[in-house]
Amino acid sequence: MKKMNIRTFVILLVAACGISALTGCKSENYPVYTRIRNHADEIRVINTHEHQRLPEAYGDYHFRFYHLMAASYLSADITSAGADAGNWELIDSLGTDQLWDVYGEALNHSRGTSYYSHFVRGFRKLYGFNDLYFTRKNISRLSKEIEENYKDYGSWFDKAFRESGFEIMFVDQFWKPFNTELDDRYFALVFQVGPLITESGRKPEKGDHLKSVYRLAAEAGHEIATLDDYLAFCDTLFRRNIRSGAVCIKNAQAYERSLYYEDVPFDEARALYSRPSVSLTPQEIKKLEDYTFHWMIRQATGYNLPVQIHTGYLAGNGNVLENGDPLKLNNLFLKYPGAKFDIFHGAFPWTDEFTALGKMFPNVYLNLVWLPQISREKTVSTLDVMLDCVPYNKILWGGDCGLIEESAGSLEFGKDVVCEVLAGRIKRGLLTEEAAFDIVEGIFRDNAIILFRLSI
Numbered sequence: 001m002k003k004m005n006i007r008t009f010v011i012l013l014v015a016a017c018g019i020s021a022l023t024g025c026k027s028e029n030y031p032v033y034t035r036i037r038n039h040a041d042e043i044r045v046i047n048t049h050e051h052q053r054l055p056e057a058y059g060d061y062h063f064r065f066y067h068l069m070a071a072s073y074l075s076a077d078i079t080s081a082g083a084d085a086g087n088w089e090l091i092d093s094l095g096t097d098q099l100w101d102v103y104g105e106a107l108n109h110s111r112g113t114s115y116y117s118h119f120v121r122g123f124r125k126l127y128g129f130n131d132l133y134f135t136r137k138n139i140s141r142l143s144k145e146i147e148e149n150y151k152d153y154g155s156w157f158d159k160a161f162r163e164s165g166f167e168i169m170f171v172d173q174f175w176k177p178f179n180t181e182l183d184d185r186y187f188a189l190v191f192q193v194g195p196l197i198t199e200s201g202r203k204p205e206k207g208d209h210l211k212s213v214y215r216l217a218a219e220a221g222h223e224i225a226t227l228d229d230y231l232a233f234c235d236t237l238f239r240r241n242i243r244s245g246a247v248c249i250k251n252a253q254a255y256e257r258s259l260y261y262e263d264v265p266f267d268e269a270r271a272l273y274s275r276p277s278v279s280l281t282p283q284e285i286k287k288l289e290d291y292t293f294h295w296m297i298r299q300a301t302g303y304n305l306p307v308q309i310h311t312g313y314l315a316g317n318g319n320v321l322e323n324g325d326p327l328k329l330n331n332l333f334l335k336y337p338g339a340k341f342d343i344f345h346g347a348f349p350w351t352d353e354f355t356a357l358g359k360m361f362p363n364v365y366l367n368l369v370w371l372p373q374i375s376r377e378k379t380v381s382t383l384d385v386m387l388d389c390v391p392y393n394k395i396l397w398g399g400d401c402g403l404i405e406e407s408a409g410s411l412e413f414g415k416d417v418v419c420e421v422l423a424g425r426i427k428r429g430l431l432t433e434e435a436a437f438d439i440v441e442g443i444f445r446d447n448a449i450i451l452f453r454l455s456i
């Protein structure tokens with residue numbers, strides 16, 4: 001090795017310290033929170049739940065700030081505050097400055113919400129937006145940048161995806177559930193089984209216009225007359241999704257019905273399916289759906305696919321909250337110990353029940369997805385209780401957003417919250433820093449790789 005003069009050595013040492021500070025060196029000069037947070041920024045994140053769509057999927061829009069706001073979770077708070085955030089025609093027809101006159105007050109009234117803060121957080125990460133709140137002036141500036149980026153969304157998405165720290169996103173395409181073509185540079189396929197469950201109770205009669213599952217089956221030359229035929233076609237879709245790399249199945253039915261799935265015998269379901277759907281009572285339709293979801297769980301188990309289930313809070317501005325109570329799933333967890341259930345959203349507001357289910361059942365995994373955006377503070381308290389109760393290899397994270405700015409914000413926000421909880425536990429003597437690093441790696445990456453058997 002060549003001898004190094006002292007000046008070169010000092011320069012290299014200073015440079016190395018500078019770089020390691022940026023990338024998260026374990027210098028004692030940094031507070032414990034910062035050390036964990038820096039470590040989190042080095043993780044290539046496995047995002048276990050997203051709804052990423054191209055801007056065209058929202059309509060023929062040139063995206064500016066208020067379009068993003070209307071497509072974001074924040075829109076529900078804006079509507080709740082008294083302004084209709086879903087008025088895309090208005091957003092498209094007025095200038096950014098005029099739109100502040102429409103939405104400024106509702107935006108200001110929402111400054112305390114987590115939907116608001118995580119939305120801001122995305123712009124801080126990707127646009128260098130350093131203000132705490134939106135104003136007429138800073139939105140105008142931001143809007144011009146958004147418009148510029150969206151002129152070439154592909155390049156913008158690629159840049160933002162990398163800068164955010166994602167390795168892969170699981171995508172639940174509820175708006176086109178049978179599509180199996182995804183760009184595997186960014187996305188992993190989720191098999192959305194909702195329509196298959198729902199349509200088991202809505203068999204068309206001869207001469208009906210075929211929709212959704214039944215049209216797909218007809219196009220594939222698959223005749224459906226009996227429940228056996230229907231399930232055989234569902235299995236065809238299972239295999240098609242698996243061939244396309246599906247990592248799990250997903251049930252989001254709490255948006256439309258109770259999560260209680262009764263254990264209906266096959267003979268009863270087959271007899272119900274054989275009758276015209278129009279003659280079935282709502283209870284009988286539910287029985288068919290219940291049977292089909294039980295069947296889905298058995299198939300998923302056979303194919304080694306975990307079962308993701310929406311529990312708890314429902315996005316938007318009005319639904320039957322009680323449908324999402326996670327305790328309604330208890331019978332499934334008991335009946336299928338070989339299945340792996342990934343339950344979502346901290347089941348807010350049933351966060352304690354959610355945690356208890358993860359503690360009681362080895363096959364129930366707890367996903368923090370979207371919980372920090374619903375309530376930052378509830379996530380802090382819930383994660384603390386989860387760490388008291390549940391081995392941390394069972395805790396996962398996801399974003400649950402439609403556009404990259406919001407996903408970036410949800411990751412930043414999620415890391416902030418997780419690291420705050422871990423730093424608090426270190427300070428209270430409940431955790432070592434080494435274990436905290438392990439937990440943060442587990443939540444944002446390693447646990448998902450193991451649960452979903454990802455070859456990464």
Ligand SMILES: [Zn+2]
Nearest residue numbers: 049051172400
């Ligand atoms: Zn979702």
